[in-house]
Amino acid sequence: MRFNTAVVHEGREKNETYGATLPPIYQSSAFEQETAEKLEKIFDNKLPGYCYTRVANPTVAAFERKITKLEGGIASVACASGMAALANAFLNILRTGDEIVTSASLYGGTIDLFRDLEAFGIRTVYVENNNWDAFETAINDRTRLIFAETIGNPRLDVTDIKTLANIAHRRELPLIIDNTTATSYLVRPLELGADIVVNSSSKYINGNSSGISGVLTDSGHFKWKKEKYPVLADYIKFGSMAYIARMRASIFRDIGACLSPQNAFLNLLGIETLGLRMERQCQNAYELARWIQTSYPEIHVNYPGLKSSPWHEIAKQELHGGYGAILTVRVGSGKNAFSLINHLKMARRVSNIGDTKTLVIHPASTISLYSTEKQKAAAGVYEDLVRISVGIEDIEDIIQDFKQAIECINGCGEKTE
Ligand SMILES: *Cc1c(COP(=O)(O)O)cnc(C)c1O
Numbered sequence: 001m002r003f004n005t006a007v008v009h010e011g012r013e014k015n016e017t018y019g020a021t022l023p024p025i026y027q028s029s030a031f032e033q034e035t036a037e038k039l040e041k042i043f044d045n046k047l048p049g050y051c052y053t054r055v056a057n058p059t060v061a062a063f064e065r066k067i068t069k070l071e072g073g074i075a076s077v078a079c080a081s082g083m084a085a086l087a088n089a090f091l092n093i094l095r096t097g098d099e100i101v102t103s104a105s106l107y108g109g110t111i112d113l114f115r116d117l118e119a120f121g122i123r124t125v126y127v128e129n130n131n132w133d134a135f136e137t138a139i140n141d142r143t144r145l146i147f148a149e150t151i152g153n154p155r156l157d158v159t160d161i162k163t164l165a166n167i168a169h170r171r172e173l174p175l176i177i178d179n180t181t182a183t184s185y186l187v188r189p190l191e192l193g194a195d196i197v198v199n200s201s202s203k204y205i206n207g208n209s210s211g212i213s214g215v216l217t218d219s220g221h222f223k224w225k226k227e228k229y230p231v232l233a234d235y236i237k238f239g240s241m242a243y244i245a246r247m248r249a250s251i252f253r254d255i256g257a258c259l260s261p262q263n264a265f266l267n268l269l270g271i272e273t274l275g276l277r278m279e280r281q282c283q284n285a286y287e288l289a290r291w292i293q294t295s296y297p298e299i300h301v302n303y304p305g306l307k308s309s310p311w312h313e314i315a316k317q318e319l320h321g322g323y324g325a326i327l328t329v330r331v332g333s334g335k336n337a338f339s340l341i342n343h344l345k346m347a348r349r350v351s352n353i354g355d356t357k358t359l360v361i362h363p364a365s366t367i368s369l370y371s372t373e374k375q376k377a378a379a380g381v382y383e384d385l386v387r388i389s390v391g392i393e394d395i396e397d398i399i400q401d402f403k404q405a406i407e408c409i410n411g412c413g414e415k416t417e
Pocket residue numbers: 081082083084107109110149153178180181200201202203212213214353
């Protein structure tokens with residue numbers, strides 16, 4: 001199935017009792033079995049079935065099946081948030097003394113997570129994205145995983161996933177990719193060699209900002225060795241399912257950051273239009289980026305779809321159907337950035353991306369507030385930078401809103417003296 005067909009039809013369960021065209025919301029914490037023996041077997045993974053929603057739930061499973069199909073993996077685990085999915089993805093294989101090597105161009109929340117993992121003796125080494133020598137040098141005997149975002153948020157650099165996967169695999173390391181900003185509509189990282197893909201489904205997958213959630217998907221290809229990943233030792237017998245089996249049996253159920261059935265349902269509603277929205281939003285972002293670049297030479301516009309982007313070539317090779325729906329502008333000073341944001345009438349001042357509505361934010365004072373100056377610079381966060389997550393509105397209205405706001409950056413109507 002092609003993408004827009006897959007988002008509406010894939011992952012359906014055939015034995016649905018009443019023929020409902022949407023998966024029912026199983027808003028139940030627990031599931032009864034006829035006998036104690038059957039419950040024992042389900043607990044022991046000897047029989048498929050549901051017992052408790054923190055571990056698994058049929059509505060959540062329907063969402064997981066759909067994501068597994070879209071990302072081209074073998075299994076997914078849905079979580080309460082994108083951060084929960086990332087934390088589960090890392091902690092499922094790491095122990096004290098282990099190291100992560102990551103692209104420095106990351107979402108601020110992930111940088112915060114890496115900092116907080118230091119208290120557990122897990123160290124993170126940051127490397128400039130797509131700098132292969134730097135990645136090679138940073139990898140050592142303690143390294144256990146490589147991490148990057150498909151399109152760095154908010155630097156908007158595009159990771160060459162294929163090359164990074166080759167480097168990781170030569171050193172017998174898994175590559176974990178955060179695909180939130182690109183989505184499986186633009187690229188399927190597992191097809192390019194990534195081993196695990198993580199999505200904050202709070203963003204484009206849900207699409208309307210109606211609920212927080214995250215999901216991770218395993219390709220099943222990575223060969224886990226018990227000497228290097230002792231926490232997986234008991235699960236290696238599950239073969240390609242070792243990683244997911246360990247997660248479901250331990251760290252995922254221990255942490256308990258499960259997805260609620262209600263939010264899984266909202267995601268399943270939203271995801272049906274993922275392709276349509278992405279197509280429109282990428283087109284809108286491209287037109288807005290081009291319009292600002294052409295109309296205001298003094299404003300620096302960063303968008304992977306523009307020839308001026310240092311990542312345009314790799315974006316062209318790797319992404320299909322658009323260049324993402326996020327762009328950033330640098331307007332000269334923090335004061336100008338605040339002024340631009342405050343003068344917008346339609347775009348919403350929101351710490352979010354991937355909504356149907358156009359959203360703006362000043363990353364330096366919000367999502368990257370807890371990053372160090374060095375981390376901010378490496379993540380492409382500057383004092384005068386405004387991030388724009390472009391929505392599905394009519395492009396003429398989006399441009400009109402930015403036109404009046406840009407022209408008011410130095411004051412508009414409000415008397416200064
Ligand atoms: C939002 C975001 C996250 C975190 O997701 P939540 O659902 O907010 O926890 C992780 N990575 C990226 C790239 C994001 O944009």
